[in-house]
Amino acid sequence: MKVLASLVLIVFAVDAATQSTCSNCNYKGKTYPFLSRFEAEVDACMREVCYCKCNGTAVCPPGLRIRTCGDCTQCTHPITGMGIDPYSTFFFHLNCYRLSCLCNCNGTYDCPGAVLLSNCK
Incomplete structure (x- = not known):
C-alpha cells in the first residue's frame, strides 16, 4: 500500500511540474492545450493535423494534412x-x-x- 501511495504522489508531482512549466498553443486565433493533438483549417478543402508542444509552439507536419474536397x-x-x-x-x-x-x-x-x-x- 505504501508503494502505491508513493507512486500516486510521484505521478501527481510530475503532473503538477508539467502544468507549471508548459504553455498552451495559440494557433490561427485559437488556443489549444499543451501536449494535445488538434486540427486546424488550411483552406476550404484542407485541414491540418497539429500538435501543441510543451513550450507552446504548434507543429503541423505537411504530411498530415487531410483533404476534405475532391475537386x-x-x-x-x-x-x-x-x-x-x-x-x-x-x-x-x-x-x-x-x-x-x-x-x-x-x-x-x-x-x-x-x-x-x-x-x-
Missing part, C-alpha cells in the same frame, strides 16, 4: 512539367537555391523554404 487541381512542376498532387511537398533547384514548395488545392504553389547550395557560385 483540387494538380500543380505543374516548374522544371520537369510533371503533375504534382495537391498538398504535396516538392523540391527543385533554381540558380543557386534549392526550393521547398507546397502544391495548393487551386494548382498554384508556394515555396517558403530556400537553401543556398554550397557548391554554387
